[in-house]
Amino acid sequence: MDQQALDRFPEPVSRDLAGALASFLNLSMPLAHSDRLAARAGLEFRHPFFDARLVELLLAFPHAQRFEPHLSKPVLRRAMRGILPDLVRERRPITYFNCYVRRCLFEEHGDAVQRLLSRGLLEQGGALDGAEVARRLRARGSDEALMLLHPLALELWLQRLYSVTPTQQGSP
DSSP states (O other): OOHHHHHHOOSHHHHHHHHHHHTTTOOHHHHHHHHHHHHHTTOOOOOGGGOHHHHHHHHHSOHHHHOBTTBSOHHHHHHTBTTBOHHHHTOOSOOOOHHHHIIIIIISSHHHHHHHHHTSHHHHTTSSOHHHHHHHHHTTTSTTGGGGHHHHHHHHHHHHHTTOOTTTOOOO
């Protein structure tokens, strides 16, 4: 690490983190590549935590302000004081929506998901096994069905990309 970087991050923990980000954990190449791939599809690949300016700002904070035992994202939580209700801002456990997704998507609309995936572009292209989709959908109350979220999103994206409606489902 050069002298400028050492001066910028005098604290050992910050310096180590900056060094890791600058070397073997350098995300700029994969992020730039992902950004170009998304742009090719007419999408914008963005996430606030991938912004280099934000990462540099956080690295400038003293270690004691960035980390607190048993509390995730303390800087973000403090920044949201007065914006988010304390009940939300100070909550400890992570909230998952698995039960809600399972109920709404796979229990209430499982038949539509089955039709979409079993005759979709992914199955026609050999990327998805219709029998496996059916097996996972039969397990609607378990996390097995949740494993279909990514294929479902990809199927919908492909259909939109190739302007295929669920009733037209043919090869692109």
